[in-house]
Amino acid sequence: MPSSNRLGSSVFLVSLGCPRNLVDSEVLIGILKKARCAVTDDIHKAGIYIVNTCAFIDDAKRESIDTILELAAHKKERTGKGETPALLIVAGCLPQRYGGEIGRTIPEIDAVFGTADFIRIPDFIKKHTDGPRAVISKTPRFLYDHHSRRELITPCHYAYIKIQEGCKNHCSFCVIPSIRGPYRSRQLSSVLAEIKDLRSRHRLREVNLIGQDTTLYGIDRYRHIRIAELVSKAARIMDNGWVRLLYGHPAHVTDELIGVIARERSVCKYMDLPIQHCNDRILKIMNRRVTKKEIVTLIDKIRKRIPGVALRTSVMTGFPGETRREFEELVGFIKEMRFERLGAFTYSREERTRASGLPGQVSEHEKAERYDILLRTQKEIAGLINRGYQNKIVSVLIDEAADDKGLYYGRTGHDAPEVDGGCFVRSKRALTPGMFVEVRVVDTLEYDLVGEVL
Numbered sequence: 001m002p003s004s005n006r007l008g009s010s011v012f013l014v015s016l017g018c019p020r021n022l023v024d025s026e027v028l029i030g031i032l033k034k035a036r037c038a039v040t041d042d043i044h045k046a047g048i049y050i051v052n053t054c055a056f057i058d059d060a061k062r063e064s065i066d067t068i069l070e071l072a073a074h075k076k077e078r079t080g081k082g083e084t085p086a087l088l089i090v091a092g093c094l095p096q097r098y099g100g101e102i103g104r105t106i107p108e109i110d111a112v113f114g115t116a117d118f119i120r121i122p123d124f125i126k127k128h129t130d131g132p133r134a135v136i137s138k139t140p141r142f143l144y145d146h147h148s149r150r151e152l153i154t155p156c157h158y159a160y161i162k163i164q165e166g167c168k169n170h171c172s173f174c175v176i177p178s179i180r181g182p183y184r185s186r187q188l189s190s191v192l193a194e195i196k197d198l199r200s201r202h203r204l205r206e207v208n209l210i211g212q213d214t215t216l217y218g219i220d221r222y223r224h225i226r227i228a229e230l231v232s233k234a235a236r237i238m239d240n241g242w243v244r245l246l247y248g249h250p251a252h253v254t255d256e257l258i259g260v261i262a263r264e265r266s267v268c269k270y271m272d273l274p275i276q277h278c279n280d281r282i283l284k285i286m287n288r289r290v291t292k293k294e295i296v297t298l299i300d301k302i303r304k305r306i307p308g309v310a311l312r313t314s315v316m317t318g319f320p321g322e323t324r325r326e327f328e329e330l331v332g333f334i335k336e337m338r339f340e341r342l343g344a345f346t347y348s349r350e351e352r353t354r355a356s357g358l359p360g361q362v363s364e365h366e367k368a369e370r371y372d373i374l375l376r377t378q379k380e381i382a383g384l385i386n387r388g389y390q391n392k393i394v395s396v397l398i399d400e401a402a403d404d405k406g407l408y409y410g411r412t413g414h415d416a417p418e419v420d421g422g423c424f425v426r427s428k429r430a431l432t433p434g435m436f437v438e439v440r441v442v443d444t445l446e447y448d449l450v451g452e453v454l
């Protein structure tokens with residue numbers, strides 16, 4: 001088989017899915033640059049196309065396949081013009097879930113790499129041989145560390161830091177444990193070294209600690225949970241900035257963690273605790289390991305101990321067997337709890353999960369209808385909560401200019417990047433991304449605030 005070395009070619013990379021996948025893409029860019037591959041956002045200049053895919057639910061899989069097909073069409077078109085064919089590489093959750101099958105189904109794909117195998121992409125580029133290739137570990141084990149020198153894709157003033165990978169909770173609807181591997185925490189010192197390194201290289205103002213279940217951090221490596229200690233130490237490094245903890249699990253929140261979030265000035269008064277549902281029967285079948293009563297007790301405790309906290313949650317509609325009455329219980333719960341931030345999803349029937357075999361699958365039409373009801377409910381709650389900000393003074397981290405006439409867009413400590421709303425800021429002086437400004441709120445929208453710089 002002919003082989004060719006493509007190191008030195010430019011790479012066009014598409015990162016799909018959640019921030020955890022984004023961190024993998026950032027690590028990959030660091031590795032590629034070390035191997036002398038430039039990264040370009042102009043597909044016409046690229047000799048290598050890489051898609052880092054997501055395959056969590058149906059919509060994500062569809063988006064991944066559409067993107068691959070688009071790049072395959074580009075490759076074909078260029079080959080048709082007599083140009084050197086680009087290499088098309090597919091990495092991440094989709095190959096991990098479906099093995100080499102996608103490589104065989106789409107002939108333009110040159111290689112597929114699993115969630116822990118993408119670090120071997122430079123080797124493949126160097127020793128590329130014709131014919132499809134699949135590098136997929138049966139049990140993903142890789143976890144990056146502070147030596148990875150990843151390159152940020154996010155604006156330089158904020159970064160996601162993956163503190164652990166994999167999951168051991170085995171919620172009955174979720175494929176993550178099978179595609180991301182066993183729960184594994186990074187070394188505490190490595191996480192802190194990475195934050196220090198990113199802070200020294202960039203104008204970093206905000207770190208978002210992420211994982212599949214960050215509240216269990218340390219359990220595997222240290223045999224006890226060390227998330228409170230990690231958040232507290234990260235806060236010292238990010239003095240005058242923000243540390244935000246995302247992706248917690250309501251069954252694993254400790255008093256110590258709540259205490260750290262309450263006490264540390266640099267830690268955002270924000271907690272992200274997906275509950276998925278509130279009905280005890282459904283929570284049990286979902287294997288969520290919490291009851292409705294325990295969720296209520298936890299929320300009460302958090303709100304008492306962290307005054308002004310913003311709670312984010314996510315819920316699922318149309319889980320198998322969810323009756324109309326159980327769904328209405330969920331709507332009532334959302335109204336009662338008044339979560340400051342809420343994401344809703346329709347249940348996606350994923351093969352090789354326990355829930356996929358359950359009786360009473362809810363029709364797509366019914367799921368969508370329930371989803372709409374939830375969104376409408378939360379829209380009203382979010383609008384009411386936002387009205388409470390009227391005339392208040394809030395600290396805003398500027399993300400970008402919204403126009404060229406002095407309007408900017410940023411976020412308060414209650415808004416995580418990408419998933420929450422933010423604040424439009426009017427200013428007579430020029431502002432730049434990464435600046436903290438004090439803002440008086442003069443108007444409120446459903447999900448955003450509008451304010452003027454003081």
Ligand code: SF4
Binds near residue numbers: 167169171176
């Ligand atoms: S905790 Fe989250 S990632 Fe883990 S199995 Fe449950 S839903 Fe999936």
